Amino acid sequence: MNTTTEKKHRFIGFSAFMIVLFTMPLGHAVMIIMEKTLEKSYLTPAAFLVGFIGLILAIWGFYMKKETPATFAGLFGGLLVWTGWIEFTFVYYAHRYNVAPLMENGEIVTKPEYLILMSSVGFWAIITLFYIFSARTGCLFYTWIQKKLGITRKDGALHNIVKNNSITTFMETNMLLWTSYLVLMFAYDDVLLGDRHPITAFIAFGSLAWSAYLFYKLMKIQKIGYAIRYAIPTVIIFWTFVEILGRWDLFHEIWVEPMKYSTEMIIMFIVMILFCIFLFKTKKHTK
Structure with missing residues (x-):
């Protein structure tokens, strides 16, 4: 492989x-803009519409035959x-039942919706158990x-899940975001650890090291769809580090x-759009 080709693959x-x-950050921004600009009577229907558009995108991607567009749809x-x-949904019920935010020095450090998100850990555990003990994902x-x-050595223990690039990416994105939020919320909980606890610092820098390793592996991937799917855990693990640094007020x-x-x-x-255009043009030229 020549140097030009190697550089091209790395840029993918x-x-x-x-x-x-x-x-x-753009996802955070969209959520905050909606909260700040929409009246309460319009916020919930607008949020439902956003989620519904996401569902339609994922289902549309399910029927796509090409890997890259299906992955982006997911x-x-x-x-x-x-x-x-x-x-x-967490925002709605937090406000409906007047859940108080977590305050420190007169400032909100954790919004109420993220406090009640911790209660979903049981559902997360059930889904994770299925993926580990029953599915070959x-x-x-x-x-x-x-x-x-030793699960892989047990005959018939694991069942193949029919792979669809859109739905696989869809589930990967949501499971990883869910896991990341739970890790952060439990780490920030003063009853368990606290945001200044050494274990929280270990989570931060461990996430940085893990994401750096994944980034190194990502640079070797040549297929665009696979690169996007591999980038999802790489980024979300890295973003865990970013979130903790923000919690420590090390940047704005x-x-x-x-x-x-x-x-x-x-x-x-x-x-972001320019990078998307580059990948689609790269895909077109490599056909």
């Missing part, structure tokens, strides 16, 4: 990483469902756990004030 992985990375469908149907992390537990999270930093948010969106 880098582009995939940047696309998924920009969805993190990614953005998953993000929209997470924002519209999951996060805003192709997820490298689940496969590693299955090997360590501009995405929590999208109207104030509208120029920066627009630039992020444009750059």
Whole structure:
């Protein structure tokens, strides 16, 4: 493989990483803009519509024969469902039942919707048990756990899940976001650890090291669809590190004030679109 081809393959992985990375702050920004600009009577229907669009995207991707468009449909469908149907459901019930936010020094450090999100850990555990003890998903992390537990050696223990790029990406996105939020919320809980606890610091820098390793592996991936799917855990694990740094007030999270930093948010969106265009053009030229 010549140097030019190697650089091109690395840029595929880098582009995939940047696309998924920009969805993190942009997703936060969309949620905050909706909360700030829409009246309460319109917010819930708007959130439902966002989630419904995500569902339609994922289902549309299910019928796509091409891997790359199907993967993108699953990614953005998953993000929209997470924002519209999951996060805003917690927002709705937190406000409906007047759940108080977590305050420190007169400032909100954890919004009420994220406090009640912790109560979903049982549902998360049930779904995770299914993926580990019953399904052959192709997820490298689940496969590693299955090997360590000896599940792969037991005949008939695991069943193949029919792989569909859109639905696989959709589920991967939502499960990883869910896991990340739970890890962060339990780490921040002063009854358990607290945001300044050494274990929380270990989670932060462990996530940085893990994501760096995944990024190194990502740079070797040549297939665009697979690169996007591999970038999802890489970014979400890295974003765990970013979230904890923000919790420590080591930098200013501009995405929590999208109207104030509208120029920066627009630039992020444009750059993300440019990376998407690059990947689709690369796919077209490699046919």
